[in-house]
Amino acid sequence: MQDPPHASVDAGAPEASLDRIRRYSVPAGLNPEEKFEHWRTWYGSAIATPVRLEKTEKLIRPGFNPTALSLDGPGFSLVDVTNEPATCYWKGDTSSGHWLVHFRSSCARFSFSGRSEEVSPGTVRFLDLSSPGNFHAPTGLSAVRIQLDRSLLGLNDKSVKRLEGLGDISEHSLVRGLILPVLSGWQRTGMDQEMHRLQPVVRSMMTALASSLLEAPAEDGxxxxxxxxxxxxxxxxxxxxxxxxxxxxxxxxxxxxxxxxxxxxxxxxxxxxxxxxxxxxxxxxxxxxxxxxxxxxxxxxxxxxxxxxxxxxxxxxxxxxxxxxxxxxxxxxxxxxxxxxxxxxxx
Incomplete structure (x- = not known):
């Protein structure tokens, strides 16, 4: 994940206190079009997979105000976002990460790579970015996602597609007991101070979850x-x-x-x-x-x-x-x- 432009970080936060958490909000004093361009620039730099945002409405409403928090770790990242209407596109490649997304708000029409569905609050889904795709996010969509380098999990394309096709996995015991608490409370846990200790924990959780969902053991070899x-x-x-x-x-x-x-x-x-x-x-x-x-x-x-x-x-x-x-x-x-x-x- 690349560092976002300096202008996209809280202007009031001194450099030494930023640590690894980066906060984003649209600066004051911009017209609606400028607000969208600022959001597009930040999003494209903060997401590990190269993406671009496009408007889904001809005019950006005056209240346009997306917000986000992002945290980089060794081999994984977290992004917590409240979105404004936009469509996100990416080209896809085999080195792209795999997203586990926790949707905190409802969404009557969340569209991912051409598949449109209703999303309920609390839904947890795997999303694969190794192939070209896009998703449409409407106003107010609130979600937090964890992205892990898929090579760390040793997943092949077939396994990734199986995970993506599972639908909502929020009731899985590992998700409810371990992963959701992490995704729901990471801003309050001082996680940015524990990054080098977190990677094996995050990887172990994700490996165990993938192994359980695929009903296949994770082999070291x-x-x-x-x-x-x-x-x-x-x-x-x-x-x-x-x-x-x-x-x-x-x-x-x-x-x-x-x-x-x-x-x-x-x-x-x-x-x-x-x-x-x-x-x-x-x-x-x-x-x-x-x-x-x-x-x-x-x-x-x-x-x-x-x-x-x-x-x-x-x-x-x-x-x-x-x-x-x-x-x-x-x-x-x-x-x-x-x-x-x-x-x-x-x-």
Whole structure:
């Protein structure tokens, strides 16, 4: 989930107190059309799956006032919204998350990907965003949803479709006893201060629920490819941060160092090697970029995530057999090596 524009966060909240919870309301002083555009911008940036909003009415009423709260976690997110009339569209891809939505208000016509139905207060539904789709939300629709990276659950397309076709699952014991209390009270629990401890809890709840609903056990072996994919996704997102190391990945994955090692034992790169390879590739592409502005080697090392210029020099020499000066003066061979490295990394 990307950070929303700064203008969309409560103007009165100081930066240090925002933590991970972001609050949204339409700013005062905007005309109705400007209000909708502001809402559209915030929504498109706050939802992990790339989406766009379109108006469903020619004129936006003067009282247009959607509100929302969003919270990012490691591998999951929460969004609590009271909506104004709009239709949400997305293109869909296999990396998109899976939504579990708790509808707190009634809705005479909630339409999801062409299926229109009446929604009662308290309804809980799975919604799949891996395929192209849309939903129409009328005025006053109030809902809170949790989105979890589907790779963390090891669900295939068939399982996801089965979950989506179940209808209301609000009476399920896990939903009533564990999940609804989380979705109904997360703003009041200080959850934003406990993010790194929550991911295994959230994942366990969702895995247990999916396993129960599908009447199939969750096998660790079946989750291994998904776990590797999730760890790699985390590293690709954060490798430019110099603080990223194996310990940070251990914290994210909730695996021990030994378990993380065995998870990657058949991969070409172990975790530390994968981080270094990504940083090396970034450095090579910046060093040989003829179209960009000239950056110093120290700036490139910093931008690539290396903790020092010396570390980048060593990595570049290991990858190309050349010094930094040779790489910059004769970029053709380093570009070939960069392409080979990109292929080995798998991106």
């Amino acid at each position: 079946d989750l291994q490819p998904a776990r590797i994919a999730a760890v790699k996704k985390f590293i690709r997102k954060n490798f430019r941060n110099q603080a990223l190391d194996v310990d940070e990945v251990v914290t994210y994955s909730f695996l021990s160092r030994r378990a993380l090692y065995y998870l990657f034992q058949d991969e070409e790169f172990q975790v530390s090697g994968y981080i270094r390879a990504l940083r090396t590739l970034e450095a090579l592409e910046l060093l040989t970029d003829s179209g960009g502005w000239k950056r110093s080697p120290a700036d490139i090392a910093d931008a690539s995530g290396f903790t020092s210029l010396r570390a980048m020099r060593r990595a570049v020499r290991d990858a190309t057999g050349s010094s930094l000066r040779d790489v910059q003066e004769n970029p053709e061979v380093p570009r070939i090596r960069a392409a080979e490295l990109r292929k080995r990394i798998g991106i």
